[in-house]
Amino acid sequence: MRDFYGVMLDSPLMLGTAQYPSPSVMQQAFAASGASVATVSLRRESGQGQAFGQMVRDLGIHILPNTAGCHNAREAITTAQMAREVFETNWIKLEVIGHADTLQPDPFGLLDAAETLSADGFDVFPYTTEDQVLAQRLIDAGCRVLMPWGAPIGSGMGLNNRYGLRTLRAAFPDIPMVIDAGLGLPSHAADALEMGFDAVLLNSAVTQAGDPVAMARAFGLAVQAGTLATQADPMGVRDMGAPSTPLIGKAWL
């Protein structure tokens, strides 16, 4: 497991806390998944925030606050500063949304915010695309983790641009990378890990399932399988068939 700003995670699964049918289902889903990180947000206090904050702390895993819903660098920077105080962590999942339909990041606002926050001592987890040039700029800005999307947030499509993700992974072998957003099935998570990504972050894939707790467990198993498979040094792919059963000793019929 890679080093995420000095933290070695027990599991490569990061799970969101939104959209569960009840707090109890959320707790059961986290327990079933074995997730090592919970993502959270900040919103106007309406009477529910204190209890929810305690519930998340009681999960006993790392908390990763986000800047979800921010559409420019200034909003995201202010939100990050507020999150650091409330959650007492330098970790921030930096989202600067650039398009209302695709929810893809605004690369310019993202880079601006990443520069400011990194200089201010934050451990920035930037929600980005598979764009290699942007990745380099984010690293230059101080990011030591990248979070490329698999597909648009909440779409469940999986790894949309395998070529782009593969080349991104190959271009920065020493940077921990989390596939964030767009996963729909446990096989997508295993696929991401088998491609060499270090972790996955998801929310809707679990909460939109008919049985969120069972799906959370399925994702937990998938990331274990993906991790083991990667460590086991998978076979190479070839164009032609190669018999696995020995030909020696075959009868002459």
Added chain:
Amino acid sequence: MKIELNGTPRQITAGNVADALVELGWADARVATALNGDFLPTAARAGQPLQDGDRLEVLAPMQGG
């Protein structure tokens, strides 16, 4: 004076942000504040006077993905 609290007009008597949080029932709550769009750290609340028309945001943990 009248301020805008989390987007809603609100009459308060407190003269600074720390006292305003006490008046609003958030004395011991884990909240973060922003005044007129800028982050206001906890340590700066008592020294931050409130003025008529100020926009005060009080944020707390919420579900997120």
